[in-house]
Amino acid sequence: MKNILVCTDFSPEAHNAFEVALQLAKRTDGRVTLLHVLEEAEGVAGGFSTMGIPTGAHSVDRIFTIKLLETTKRRMHFLRDEAAQLAPEVPVHDEVEIARVGDGILHAIRRDHPDLVVLGARGHGAVEHFFVSSTTERLIRLAPCPVLTVKHPHIDFDVQNIVFPSDFAADAASALEGLRQVQADFPNATLHLLHVAAGGSGHVAQQQMEAFAQQHHLLNCQTAEVDAERTSLGIEEYAQQVGADMVVIPTHARSGLSRFLRTSIAETVATHAFPPVLTYHLAA
Missing domain, CATH: 3.40.50.620 (HUPs)
Structure with missing residues (x-):
């Protein structure tokens, strides 16, 4: 389990998953890819360029999406800085996919071929987070690699x-x-x-x-x-x-x-x- 993909929506559960993934990577001398999927806003037509900028969209939609991308990248860099403090020996790379959440994660899995996917899990009703049960269940069914779901903090993930x-x-x-x-x-x-x-x-x-x-x-x-x-x-x-x-x-x-x-x-x-x-x- 050296190549670990961590999915984040910046929720507390996703952060718990991130910390567990770092500890696993330390144990296996592995690396971590941190993935956030940015959902395409309704009404934005024409798709996105290779730079993640909406093409053929209204100017307001374009500005909103660019600002959202900038905010997302800052949050990802903050997590990378945190990883450098918690596990400086673990290489951490970040990626942003623009797609439906489940589709974006599966696309990243098929592209990067991770040994393990780690994600935070939260039950039905948590509409403010996209890692509700339906997304977790879909990944369990469709992901070609092992999936580790994490719900709670594990400061010392020492499996006994x-x-x-x-x-x-x-x-x-x-x-x-x-x-x-x-x-x-x-x-x-x-x-x-x-x-x-x-x-x-x-x-x-x-x-x-x-x-x-x-x-x-x-x-x-x-x-x-x-x-x-x-x-x-x-x-x-x-x-x-x-x-x-x-x-x-x-x-x-x-x-x-x-x-x-x-x-x-x-x-x-x-x-x-x-x-x-x-x-x-x-x-x-």
Whole structure:
């Protein structure tokens, strides 16, 4: 995770994500690209030039957009200055996209090929920020790289407890590559293998988790099963119970796979659980 893209709307949640990204880059000797997407104002026709200036727009719209770009660049430079104080060894580059928010982020991902996207997450109803659930959920579904959602401040992002929910059936083995990468980045963390069930399947699930850990030589791990009305709720409650520093959820867009690989569960946990949530897609 050396090439990290951080999306910002200058909200407190986005700033929390920025600080986590800097700490991750310090750990991996990586670099950070700071991205802000400036939405095209309604009524501005004709598009934008390569300098980000509206073409074919009314003079008032043109002036407004230029001023907004200038303000945005100043705020981005302020964040770069802050990064130089917090993590002087981490190279930080800033970019501004002019597009719809989700489209602009996806365009930057496809252009820059980051190893990880980090963004602040905030639930439905936060209309003053563009990182509402719908944007987060769209990135989880469509981004080709792992996505880390951050909601709260993490002054010292030292991951000691990682929760990995699964049903530990055959599909679970396909998630190992991403899980091993997380363990490589945080080798001292305890890995919590979690099964969420509705009813008493505990003995069978416990055997499956232990067999999974043994078969794939997973070290420093614990197993647990919880009962919950919804899988996402069980994950959130267990993560809070063990003081998880990160929840890792693989997803797959294909139908017919385990419910633990459904993007809907990853989206819900990413926008509701307290700790940062890392989602990634399984290979087709």
